[in-house]
Amino acid sequence: MTKEVTVVGGGAIGLATAYYLAQAGAAVRVIEARQVGSGASWGNSGWIAPSFAAPIPAKGLVSYTLRSLSDPASPIYFALRADPDFIRWAWRFWRHCNDGAFQRGMHATAKLGEKTHQLYAGLTARGIDFGIRREGILMVALRAGALEADLDRLRILSAYGYPLPEAILTGAELHEAEPVLSDEVTAGFVIEGEAHVDPARISRGFADALGQVDAELFEGTEVAGIEHRNGRATALRTSSGRFTVENVVLAAGAWTEPLARMLDVRLLMQAGKGYSFSIRPRTQPLRPIHFGESKVVVTPLSDGKTRVSGTMELSGLNLRLDERRIRAIKTGASKYLADWPDDTVEDEWVGMRPLAADGLPILGRVPGFENVYLATGHSMSGITLAPATGLFMSDLIMTGRTPPPLTPFAPARITRR
Structure with missing residues (x-):
């Protein structure tokens, strides 16, 4: 029985989860608002970089965020x-800002x-x-000491086969490796083997592949309610009608939190707003x-554009674009590049990243429900971790057994509740 x-x-x-489920023989429906x-x-930045899939809570971040409260x-x-x-989320988040929690999270995301x-x-x-x-990927800094934390992180990951930089580049050697850098940049190193992509092509690629296996895709369809009884979701009420369901995966990024509320479940997760242009x-x-x-x-993107992105703003689930953040990114980037163009920018964008209180993805069955699963909380690593998430979530849903990499x-x- 399918x-x-x-x-x-x-x-x-x-989409990655839907793709791997379809490959495993499931009949798949995708609903997108x-x-x-x-x-x-x-x-987003379009990086496919496992060496950067680290939890955001880290030692020293509490004092840093307290200093930033007055600086948007x-x-x-x-x-x-x-x-x-x-407040509950912030308390848990700050409690995870220590070396022990960071190291555990690093090992989990590395695996x-x-x-x-x-x-x-x-x-x-x-x-x-x-x-x-x-x-x-090239890591650079105005001061060599700013690279120390990145080097420490890579040393942790070396046990999983992640690449270590061959050497710290300085002076003429650094600027020969990357001519666009300004003279203020004094040190850097290359993490070989990492990749990048126009991120829109990831979603489109998976969506096209789903079309080839006859998976159903409903765009412009917003979920207004989840009917459930005796620990099972039974139907979704949407703007396109009512869908009965056998199994449900909630994978709507930062908007997964209000979806979970429809099941009387609260996620300790906040929307972290990111900006790019x-x-x-x-x-x-x-x-x-x-x-x-x-x-x-x-x-660098293939159309002659270079995407510039950054910041993590915790201001609630909203898509308000704060021009101060765009200006801050421009100021922060311009000192590193020798040939910063005029003030004209294109494609100003703001998006919501799902950030769990411990900075780790949320992957698995919803407690108290037999047939509802969560695949969210990837923060800034969604493009990187999409295939692994899709593969292991498909395994869990199809077999009922939790693959070891999902346990943390x-x-x-x-x-x-």
């Missing part, structure tokens, strides 16, 4: 508000993402055109670059 699964969410995570790939899966231009900005759910490049290669071999470019420099970077002190990243991400740790 297993039927309805996936709510048409971003990279939802807007268009596939239109949310956080569209305007800070790379990480908490907008304090009298919201009990936000989850260690086959990322192999999985993408396998998908490409099946004819899915993502347009992936595997040119590595495009510039057209006379010379594009040779590869993606991470600017150490400003936490801004740039990614069980929803029970981060949900309450």
